[in-house]
Amino acid sequence: MTKELIRLIDCRKEFDGEVVLDSINLGIKDKEFLTLLGPSGCGKTTTLRIIGGFLKPDSGEVIFDGVRINDVPPHKRKVNTVFQKYALFTHLNVFENIAFGLRVQRPKLSEKEIARRVHEALELVALKGYEKRSVSQLSGGQQQRIAIARAIVNRPQVLLLDEPLGALDLKLRKDMQRELKQIQQQVGITFIYVTHDQEEALTMSDTVVVMNKGEIQQIGTPLDIYNEPKNAFVADFIGESNIIDGVMVEDKIVRMYGHNFLCLDKGFAKNEAVDVVVRPEDIDIVPVEQGQITGVVTDVTFKGMQYDIIVDFQGFKWLIQTTDHSPVGSTIGVKIDPDGFHIMKKSEYSGLYGDYSSYSEEYDELSADPEAGGQEDE
């Protein structure tokens, strides 16, 4: 996990004058599971296609194992791709689909060697015995596994995966996440995974690269990204966050709503304006008289494990996740422990995220996510 395998240096890409990638600098270590995470149009797929060789950066360099590969065509790269819609060869059966990459190799492999490696790959994706099937007879989940087997049978050093689970239903997606992680550990190669699903990214990755508007927002482990988001965009995109304007009075003291709170962050200038992140699960509801601040409950949603309640604090609405029920209209007090705060420097995203005034709308959008709709089942 120490050797660096791929490095992108100042990669920039425009389509029709529109900047889709703006000076991307990224190092990818050997054998790591790295996820490019961001909303659609953030440049994550473009980055992947540059690594795969399907796009050339307008400027910048792509280094693979110490060699510049900007001009190396896809079929000469030691990289294989699992495509979003599988892109299987419908005129070939399962065996020949997987054998494709082996058959085009020169010098030619023996028929015996090809059969052995195809079976090995099928075993890896738990589809032994499917050799003679036509790929169009398979379910979405099975097609996805064939696509994975086809890509790793060539023993690439890097596997690129472009939202490979996007077309699967939720249950199957969860299973496949676990399986993919297992496969990656079994074959011991680098996975570069593209997704817009933050939960998927946190579950599987060693490293998460959060992207937006063609720029990298933050690179870190899932834990870093969640606990120490760099700016309001990352804080909002990964999990749920209340993001409040505050002032860093001095080290370990942040002031908001005219009240000083103890926190653990330091290193800011005296009285520097900051964004304060409070995760919904880090807020305790207490009787009004014990509360650090008080607010009025405006909305309660039962979520099974917990209640999502929206609380109005002087016009700014917070999301609190709690197991205690508080009726709409009641006034409550809240208490936040010092480690419940995360302080961020102001950025271009300040003020854009973290207010839950329109939470229900956002919720509708989430549940109406077209890609989450399951199409096929096994």
Next chain:
Amino acid sequence: MSKAKLHAPLIKLRQRFRSFLDRNRKKAFAYPYIIWMALFVIIPILLVMVYAFTKAGIGFTLENFSGINVYAPVFGRSLWLAFLATIICLLIGYPTALAISRTSARTQRIVLMMLMLPMWINFLLRTYAWMSLLENTGLINRFFGAIGVFELVNSIGESLSASWTPIDHFQMINTGGAVVLGMVYNYLPFMILPIHSVIIKIDPFVIEAAQDLGASGKTVFRKVIFPLSLSGVISGVTMVFVPSVSTFVISKLLGGGTDMLLGDLIEMQFLGAAYNPHLGSAISLIMMIIVVVCMSIMNKFGEGEETAVVM
């Protein structure tokens, strides 16, 4: 009162028809076509069969078929020329379709439009135009004469052999070559269009997947693009071969009627001096069978694909 009574059965009938249409809404749209097929395809074929197996005043007979081996050379020539035309159309049409499919959507529309454009002109006229181009005193020969091609050929010929007879034109009209040219010219769009329509439907990610797995441009074509476009090739081959094998206008105008083709032979039996519709029907029937056999052999190649064969 009585008027209403009179209409009652009619109204009932109409209601029944309505409810029948309601129940079979989608099927109902197919009825005009089914009627058309019955009137102009199935009944004529049955008529051809009846004629082929009968003779005036005798009734059922196999006589029409017994003497048909006389025409074996005509069958042979027709199939050979149609085969040549189909192969040439495929060799020209496939790369053209592939090239068109790689251009922008706008260019594709324009080029396809240009391919269709000649079809707005009458088939006969277009073939006549080729006549005037290919004639001994036609445009092409006159052009060659003007730039001194024949002088060059003659001087080379004389230097090679003392008995060289000087030429003043190339014999192009009234040759098998002219007939094949006419077929290729007229039926080429029917090769390009189905192939093009299949190629543009190939998922670009499938092609990328093949490249990604290590296939070079040539291999991608051989192992992915061509196999996936086979259904279009089969459609195109059918749509060129079938009309080519039965054409009579092209062979008459460009072949000069010297080397008879099947179409000419059949036409003669119905409209010409040799008037004998029974023999004409027998020949037609055999031609139909040959075409069906050829096409089913073709279809074997595309087995397992979603075949878009026109038959």
